[in-house]
Amino acid sequence: MQVTIGGLHVDVMQVGPEIFRFDVKPGAETASGSMQEGPISFSGSDGGFAIRGPGGNVWECRLSKLDAFGRAAAPGLHLSWRSWDGEAIYGLGERFDSLDQAGKVVDMWIEDAPGQGDASRQSYYVTPVLYSTRGYAFFAADNPEGAFDLNARGGGVNRYRRAGQSMTFHVAFGDSLKDLVRKRESVQGPHRGIPDWAWGPWISRNSFENQAEAEEAINGMVQRNLPVAAIVQEAWKGRSETGDFNNFSSERWPDLPRFFELCGQHDIRNVLWQVPVIHPSSPEFAIGRDRGFFVKKPDGSISFRQNWLKDFANVDFTNPDAVKYWQDLIRPTVKLGIWGFKADDGEDIKPDDVFFDGRRGWEMHNEYSTLYNRALTELLEQEGVDGLLWARSGSLGNERYPALWAGDQYARWEQMASLLPAGLSSGMSGMPFWGHDIGGYLEQPSPELCIRWVQLGALSPLMQYHGVLRREPWEFGPEAEAAYALMVRIRMNLAPTLIALGHETERTGLPIMRPMVLEFPDDPRFVSEDTQYMLGPDLLVAPVLEEGAAGRRVEFPAGVWIHALRGTAYRGPAGIEVPIGLVDAPLFVRGGAILRLQLKDSATLGEWRANDPVRDMQFGQTAP
Numbered sequence: 001m002q003v004t005i006g007g008l009h010v011d012v013m014q015v016g017p018e019i020f021r022f023d024v025k026p027g028a029e030t031a032s033g034s035m036q037e038g039p040i041s042f043s044g045s046d047g048g049f050a051i052r053g054p055g056g057n058v059w060e061c062r063l064s065k066l067d068a069f070g071r072a073a074a075p076g077l078h079l080s081w082r083s084w085d086g087e088a089i090y091g092l093g094e095r096f097d098s099l100d101q102a103g104k105v106v107d108m109w110i111e112d113a114p115g116q117g118d119a120s121r122q123s124y125y126v127t128p129v130l131y132s133t134r135g136y137a138f139f140a141a142d143n144p145e146g147a148f149d150l151n152a153r154g155g156g157v158n159r160y161r162r163a164g165q166s167m168t169f170h171v172a173f174g175d176s177l178k179d180l181v182r183k184r185e186s187v188q189g190p191h192r193g194i195p196d197w198a199w200g201p202w203i204s205r206n207s208f209e210n211q212a213e214a215e216e217a218i219n220g221m222v223q224r225n226l227p228v229a230a231i232v233q234e235a236w237k238g239r240s241e242t243g244d245f246n247n248f249s250s251e252r253w254p255d256l257p258r259f260f261e262l263c264g265q266h267d268i269r270n271v272l273w274q275v276p277v278i279h280p281s282s283p284e285f286a287i288g289r290d291r292g293f294f295v296k297k298p299d300g301s302i303s304f305r306q307n308w309l310k311d312f313a314n315v316d317f318t319n320p321d322a323v324k325y326w327q328d329l330i331r332p333t334v335k336l337g338i339w340g341f342k343a344d345d346g347e348d349i350k351p352d353d354v355f356f357d358g359r360r361g362w363e364m365h366n367e368y369s370t371l372y373n374r375a376l377t378e379l380l381e382q383e384g385v386d387g388l389l390w391a392r393s394g395s396l397g398n399e400r401y402p403a404l405w406a407g408d409q410y411a412r413w414e415q416m417a418s419l420l421p422a423g424l425s426s427g428m429s430g431m432p433f434w435g436h437d438i439g440g441y442l443e444q445p446s447p448e449l450c451i452r453w454v455q456l457g458a459l460s461p462l463m464q465y466h467g468v469l470r471r472e473p474w475e476f477g478p479e480a481e482a483a484y485a486l487m488v489r490i491r492m493n494l495a496p497t498l499i500a501l502g503h504e505t506e507r508t509g510l511p512i513m514r515p516m517v518l519e520f521p522d523d524p525r526f527v528s529e530d531t532q533y534m535l536g537p538d539l540l541v542a543p544v545l546e547e548g549a550a551g552r553r554v555e556f557p558a559g560v561w562i563h564a565l566r567g568t569a570y571r572g573p574a575g576i577e578v579p580i581g582l583v584d585a586p587l588f589v590r591g592g593a594i595l596r597l598q599l600k601d602s603a604t605l606g607e608w609r610a611n612d613p614v615r616d617m618q619f620g621q622t623a624p
Contacts, residue, residue: 001040003032005047006064012040012049018173019183020051024063024077025166053173059136065165070145072351072362074163083151083158088133088527092148094125094406095425096418099515099530101150108146110366110393112347114408114442120418124393124407126366127429129184133527137180139187141168143366143395163362177518178510185509191399193506194433195386197269199498200229201488202464205471207235210252211259220472222266226485227492230269232342240279246329260337269339271390276346276372277312284329293322296354303353314348317371319356327379334379340387346372347393369393373401394431403433403462411440416453417545421530423460427511435462439471447476448547451483451582456543458487459535459587461512483583489608490585496596496614501536512536520557523573529555538593542586551579560591562619564605569620589619
């Protein structure tokens, strides 16, 4: 169906089972009359579209122009559709305030905001993808500056306003949230997986200031028989003035061969901190300046950064030659034996910035970090590295350049709790390979908070401790060290199951860390539940999120659920107060489930050695 309304040309077509595509662009001012093609109808009198889904479900919308929208006051679009009583809405990126975004205003503008800024509303990962409990989903094909008003003003209307007057989006219907997630994957996938080694525990600090500090941390873990899959190095770079911003500092790292030998002895991969910038004092800056490899101002001069990394220039990743120039600066370091990058930054694009391909900052602000992440991922591919990215920011398309960490939290209880909706919404939105800084990035956690954060982090899709201050478990006392040892060994027991879940994500787009409502859509308790979650279909995780608590109320779905360590069985559906100690695990297994584990026949969860066999283990099915 092709119609013209309000100066917009709209082409609507069915592109798959219950999947409909809208292509919108500026057009003639004359309006089309009413028409219908199969499940698609258009009313010329009020300018509205209606898409009829299965079971009589109808999605009705209206499109109109905006004279100006956003920070650059660019011409834009306004899309509105009906909001239903009791409707819950999921997705929209990494949302720290809650899983259900109904009734909220959500900005589509990536922000570097430690602690998630105002009321946990800011985010490093924003994407115009949403799912409704009314059985529909919405997927935009690009992500300029925009905002969703999900009936925040009442009146029964959801709104999406955005800069730019051309847009492609899809509307899909499904029998379940899982069905809708799979349809999103068919439209915007596929997901790229991560290597098997990355499922193990990572260690990090901001920063291991030199080789001696990094070796001290590695040796401390090894001496305590605590597994380490990767170490993240932040303070590795040399000075810009000497041309060493993308080389190891010889002062901080005086004997690199010895360090890499130590890592190799213990099968530890090196992941290096990275940022998408060059400083004018760097010898290679002149090449980039003369060839137009940096993001520019409207007057054609370089748009130097004004905040963090002030006076650096952002590489323009829309220019293929600039991408190769930047990759070649990093390539010699990759050849030393690097397995990945911690891709920090990517958020400092101004609304009026100008890019090589003609786009402006309001179009590119959200996409910039995805292009930055792509450049690093392709560099690893070019060098034959079975690695991955550990990115802070992302948007549409970033599912092909995993993984994502949750940015900078404070070492506070409420900040830890905010990570549950963040991880759940990230997975639903397209970034299921996700993790966070165990212990929080800023400030220092109490031993109790550190332990509870470890319990959450070990049962998140990816596991890494990190912070401005030391985060090694023995820094927090014997009980914290014992708690870490237990959880990290449970993590290694579960690694084969996690690897299998990662492969399932590659095939289907289903997240690893799943909202309860995704697995149990018929249980009304779980519509807005974001304090517990499923790790795949059979593992229920219920972290303790309150200081001083000796346990928590766990909302068990129907069936039998077995505490992973104690073997205590609980029968649902029921909310039950469950003791969860500090040297304990907030983990429950569905009765009858068969898990793939690295575990000796005579051992129980929490016992692990690197040479243990991988086997299938079935859990019981009885409860009082």
